[in-house]
Amino acid sequence: MSTPIYNRVALIGLGLIAGSMAWAMKRGGVAGEIVGYARSEETRDTVRKLGFCDRVEDSAAAACEGADLVVLAVPVGAMGGVAQEIAPVLADGCTVTDVGSVKRDVIDHVAPHLPDNVHFVPAHPLAGTEHSGPNAGFAELFDNKWTIIVPVPGADRDAVARLTSFWQALGANTDEMDPEHHDLVLAVTSHTPHLIAYTMVGVADDLGRVTDSEVIKYSAAGFRDFTRIAASDPTMWRDVFLTNKDATLEILGRFTEELFALQRAIRTGDGDHLFDYFTRTRAIRRGIIEAGQDTDAPDFGRAQKK
Amino acid sequence: MSTPIYNRVALIGLGLIAGSMAWAMKRGGVAGEIVGYARSEETRDTVRKLGFCDRVEDSAAAACEGADLVVLAVPVGAMGGVAQEIAPVLADGCTVTDVGSVKRDVIDHVAPHLPDNVHFVPAHPLAGTEHSGPNAGFAELFDNKWTIIVPVPGADRDAVARLTSFWQALGANTDEMDPEHHDLVLAVTSHTPHLIAYTMVGVADDLGRVTDSEVIKYSAAGFRDFTRIAASDPTMWRDVFLTNKDATLEILGRFTEELFALQRAIRTGDGDHLFDYFTRTRAIRRGIIEAGQDTDAPDFGRAQKK
Ligand SMILES: NC(=O)c1ccc[n+]([C@@H]2O[C@H](COP(=O)([O-])OP(=O)(O)OC[C@H]3O[C@@H](n4cnc5c(N)ncnc54)[C@H](OP(=O)(O)O)[C@@H]3O)[C@@H](O)[C@H]2O)c1
Ligand SMILES: NC(=O)c1ccc[n+]([C@@H]2O[C@H](COP(=O)([O-])OP(=O)(O)OC[C@H]3O[C@@H](n4cnc5c(N)ncnc54)[C@H](OP(=O)(O)O)[C@@H]3O)[C@@H](O)[C@H]2O)c1
Structure with missing residues (x-):
């Protein structure tokens, strides 16, 4: 010791x-x-x-x-x-x-x-x-x-x-x-992702034409990762958003701007815009694996550990 | 056999x-x-x-x-x-x-x-x-x-x-x-979550004041789950959004509506709204664990399997 x-x-x-x-x-x-x-x-x-x-x-x-x-x-x-x-x-x-x-x-x-x-x-x-x-x-x-x-x-x-x-x-x-940079970095890597996950799960829960039990049964195709994030402690997260308001609102503003651009690409059938956007985002994932901050096991190795 | x-x-x-x-x-x-x-x-x-x-x-x-x-x-x-x-x-x-x-x-x-x-x-x-x-x-x-x-x-x-x-x-x-219901259920449980994850990763990638290497280093606090989803094949996902346009746009509309309500709660400091929303979304997570569609291991058991 x-x-x-x-x-x-x-x-x-x-x-x-x-x-x-x-x-x-x-x-x-x-x-x-x-x-x-x-x-x-x-x-x-x-x-x-x-x-x-x-x-x-x-x-x-x-x-x-x-x-x-x-x-x-x-x-x-x-x-x-x-x-x-x-x-x-x-x-x-x-x-x-x-x-x-x-x-x-x-x-x-x-x-x-x-x-x-x-x-x-x-x-x-x-x-x-x-x-x-x-x-x-x-x-x-x-x-x-x-x-x-x-x-x-x-x-x-x-x-x-x-x-x-x-x-x-x-x-x-x-x-x-320094505190300001910390709060901005966290708004990007943690706070805004949590807010978005909470929102997506809330939308699913709220939808009349798709039942909660359908959402639950068919969650393996992407949704369930959001539900894990959105299962975090409500008190902790309420406090985070109330106290990191400015940085979160700034990142949210960027997020909705980009989301609207993708939404327009879907509406107008602009496949090239979608393809280019979806290609760009892969590099960050590779960086995270290489930095040892996540596992590359398919589906986090869930399939192997039922 | x-x-x-x-x-x-x-x-x-x-x-x-x-x-x-x-x-x-x-x-x-x-x-x-x-x-x-x-x-x-x-x-x-x-x-x-x-x-x-x-x-x-x-x-x-x-x-x-x-x-x-x-x-x-x-x-x-x-x-x-x-x-x-x-x-x-x-x-x-x-x-x-x-x-x-x-x-x-x-x-x-x-x-x-x-x-x-x-x-x-x-x-x-x-x-x-x-x-x-x-x-x-x-x-x-x-x-x-x-x-x-x-x-x-x-x-x-x-x-x-x-x-x-x-x-x-x-x-x-x-x-x-039937095909219409399938496409709506998937817009909720898979297609919109993927679009949102792609968007969030795109925003992070694009932010001048936070570098990609910071995003990568500090991804463990929520962001990295999004990067896994946003590492999926660009061709496949381009085609999904081009061909399931109506249902995806409908769910996206609901999503931005709810996101704006949460954004307003942050701006006005309405902690009760945030707390209630974050509490409601936990039930779906429990349902998914009980239905055997995910593991309850903390962090998917990543901490154990470096
Ligand atoms: N969870 C994460 O992912 C994470 C990651 C990094 C940092 N943090 C930060 O770490 C801190 C603790 O988070 P945690 O995940 O450990 O939370 P937790 O598991 O919910 O534990 C919170 C503790 O704080 C006490 N507490 C709650 N409200 C209080 C109040 N109003 N006055 C005095 N004590 C109170 C609780 O007491 P009782 O048990 O008696 O109610 C409990 O012991 C938070 O500031 C959070 O932002 C959390
Ligand atoms: N991945 C998922 O999470 C998932 C889940 C459920 C359903 N699906 C669906 O399953 C199907 C296949 O997905 P996957 O994940 O297996 O994809 P994948 O691993 O990328 O494989 C796609 C296959 O299709 C071929 N291909 C690509 N573009 C083609 C074209 N224009 N004409 C003819 N062949 C072409 C590819 O050929 P080359 O190798 O020669 O390029 C490759 O063999 C898609 O319709 C997808 O929507 C995917």
């Missing part, structure tokens, strides 16, 4: 992300002690049984006492309130980080509450599944995925470096970005 | 679908002999090496001679031309079927060429992957998936029943539908 990177890590919020972090910390011997807190007694009891925290406290403040790393792992819209609650008990020199999917808004709502003697280093692990809650976590979630570190101006470089090696010890690759 | 359902099956077009059918026929002893033809010499030579056909002929007509089942497995827009070419040599009483993703248009372009002494029974296997060509096929593609049989008015019921048991012997579940 390697030397722990932090002596005591406090996880505030105990869902998919916090649970996966805890399992990965245990796997790698990354933390001396893991302390947890979640809002509901039900979640706290579940985590006591699951055992991914060494100790579960009944208040956020109690969980943070004496921690040298505090991780805010609640929905983006709840980050500010939690920061305010824990601020008085934070240990001198500790690092506070978060895992929120949006960064500008989290920084604006968390930073003002934190005392000057703690280091705030926001971060975002680009890894997730459609499941949520304390039972959903697993140690491998971050392996070979990217975690983006988003240091605030004037951040302490040692604190940033320590959090960076922490994420690497959890299996992730790391990169740094 | 069970008794073959057809003595000689001719496959016209030797890509993903025909290849998978051949491997599944061999697995189940479903055909006495499998004869193949593809347009290009390269594909024919590849198939001779792969060995999923017992015989590969250098013309479609030669491949169809004496066959009691002829399968048209070329892009939808090429079906009519192939039907015209093979019509003169079709054996008395043989069945002609196709696997095209659109049915009304294929029926309109194929049926007029066929002589009265053959049975035309259109069908569509709802199974596919992002790969195409003769190397992409595998025996399990249709297992536990649906194949929709779309009999034309006045179809010979024995011919329909025989083709139905053929698809079941390839591993599929079968259903019957």
Whole structure:
């Protein structure tokens, strides 16, 4: 077992992300002690049984006492309130980080509450599944995925470096970005795709002439990948869209513009426009496979693992 | 080995679908002999090496001679031309079927060429992957998936029943539908989702302020599922949209309507609207898992199989 990177890590919020972090910390011997807190007694009891925290406290403040790393792992819209609650008990020199999917808004709502003697280093692990809650976590979630570190101006470089090696010890690759660029990149690679998937599934659900049971039976031809994305946690995603409004609306504007061009090509029978567009998009897929960010198994290997 | 359902099956077009059918026929002893033809010499030579056909002929007509089942497995827009070419040599009483993703248009372009002494029974296997060509096929593609049989008015019921048991012997579940309903169901479950995925990948590719290499690196948070869909064969999909125009445009209209409502909710900060919409769409996902049409493994089990 390697030397722990932090002596005591406090996880505030105990869902998919916090649970996966805890399992990965245990796997790698990354933390001396893991302390947890979640809002509901039900979640706290579940985590006591699951055992991914060494100790579960009944208040956020109690969980943070004496921690040298505090991780805010609640929905983006709840980050500010939690920061305010824990601020008085934070240990001198500790690092506070978060895992929120949006960064500008989290920084604006968390930073003002934190005392000057703690280091705030926001971060975002680009890894997730459609499941949520304390039972959903697993140690491998971050392996070979990217975690983006988003240091605030004037951040302490040692604190940033320590959090960076922490994420690497959890299996992730790391990169740094400023909050505005992070929010735009995520609007493209995650937020807008989720909104579109939710919309498509909503349309299918709503259609009188095609029943839900038909949609379900015949989903293998493309639709079911959308349903996985659109099964993600509603609270998390509501908060993402409310807090990354500008970038999401900008990308949505581009999306509808291009969709209308393709729609016109369908209407006018312009096969060349469609063919060229559909050819261009293949290169990105190849890049993703080559970068090791997806499997090339046909249909993700589903056919083999019924 | 069970008794073959057809003595000689001719496959016209030797890509993903025909290849998978051949491997599944061999697995189940479903055909006495499998004869193949593809347009290009390269594909024919590849198939001779792969060995999923017992015989590969250098013309479609030669491949169809004496066959009691002829399968048209070329892009939808090429079906009519192939039907015209093979019509003169079709054996008395043989069945002609196709696997095209659109049915009304294929029926309109194929049926007029066929002589009265053959049975035309259109069908569509709802199974596919992002790969195409003769190397992409595998025996399990249709297992536990649906194949929709779309009999034309006045179809010979024995011919329909025989083709139905053929698809079941390839591993599929079968259903019957009329062509109009088929094309609408597929516009919802497959065609519009594909168009949307292509569009989203196109937008990402086109964005000056986020580079392609950023999109590729950070694709794990939702985007990469779209890229898989948008890596599908451009010729196939061009033909699908050109030939299932009305249903696709109708579903696209509904889609943009709902998307605009969500966009407005984001703009005005209407969290309840977003939350309710995102909650509703989860039920369909559960239905798909329960119906055995997808795996519930987090992230399709990708995390486990790097
Ligand atoms: N899921 C992903 O794909 C993903 C990926 C990267 C980053 N993130 C980010 O990670 C964070 C956590 O996501 P997750 O997927 O782990 O969520 P999750 O599984 O739903 O867990 C959320 C946790 O936050 C708590 N919580 C919810 N609302 C709260 C509130 N208003 N006040 C205080 N605590 C609250 C919940 O407590 P109870 O259990 O007691 O209700 C739960 O412990 C979010 O900021 C999200 O944006 C998610
Ligand atoms: N892929 C799917 O997900 C899926 C699912 C269900 C149904 N389908 C339908 O199945 C059919 C075949 O699809 P696939 O995925 O098997 O395609 P594929 O792997 O691309 O193979 C297509 C085959 O058709 C031949 N072909 C292409 N254009 C032709 C033309 N203009 N004239 C004559 N032959 C031509 C090709 O010949 P060369 O190799 O010589 O070029 C190749 O052998 C399509 O109608 C499609 O709509 C596809």
